[in-house]
């Protein structure tokens with residue numbers, strides 16, 4: 001199937017600094033694709049190039065095979081929030097829908113539906129400046145989906161939302177993907193990304209570090225870790241086979257295990273001298289994979305560089 005968005009070898013330099021060093025990825029219809037990376041990694045620059053807010057020095061961006069940006073088919077929630085202040089909520093929503101050539105009657109019906117869904121019933125007549133930050137964000141989210149976009153870019157959609165509103169956004173984003181919308185989502189909330197996204201693309205210093213389905217990323221990068229509660233000395237655990245890294249706090253020791261370790265056999269060979277009050281084996285989370293990469297602790301860098 002032809003992807004909705006195809007980004008090929010995107011390069012961008014600001015002054016002397018190359019911020020994007022050849023970024024390539026695709027977003028398919030009906031999938032939620034995460035674009036991740038530490039602050040300053042180049043996510044927003046990538047998104048701005050896709051949206052035509054700035055132009056790449058090199059590389060290709062195509063939408064359903066074409067270079068022209070199909071603006072009416074795209075919804076965009078930018079990182080910078082802000083709507084005109086002295087305008088009524090419904091007026092701004094209808095104005096933005098009109099810019100996308102979306103039928104006004106349908107836009108009004110959809111606006112009322114979504115305002116109600118997001119707990120903003122009756123706010124259609126309020127002016128934007130009367131809204132709280134979270135309410136404003138909901139209105140801006142509604143504006144980005146009102147015209148039924150085929151491709152939706154969400155830059156940090158969850159920031160500043162309370163947990164109930166986060167759940168509403170999550171549910172709606174999933175609904176949109178289930179109905180065929182291609183979604184590119186940038187977020188620093190790894191638990192939400194892990195829960196929601198089908199695939200992810202992780203950039204560090206303007207380069208691809210990870211690109212794949214959530215399942216494959218977990219299999220490939222999320223090594224096991226063993227958490228032992230009990231008083232144990234660092235020197236008694238450090239030298240254990242297949243232990244790559246040890247972290248200790250209070251009375252817990254976390255042993256990060258090598259890839260491809262046979263967990264059952266590894267447990268069998270733990271020394272009897274260890275004090276074990278509790279023991280658990282888990283795969284490391286996306287949050288931990290991210291921290292490893294962002295702090296350059298990880299073993300992935302070499303692999304990424306080899307694959308670059």
Ligand SMILES: Nc1ncnc2c1ncn2[C@@H]1O[C@H](COP(=O)(O)OP(=O)(O)OP(=O)(O)O)[C@@H](O)[C@H]1O
Pocket residue numbers: 014015019037038039040041042043044045046
């Ligand atoms: N218009 C600009 N002029 C000069 N440098 C820029 C410009 N826009 C971004 N940069 C630089 O490009 C790099 C990437 O910035 P970008 O905003 O894309 O990062 P990001 O991954 O979105 O970060 P964050 O998670 O903090 O939002 C940063 O070093 C930033 O200072």
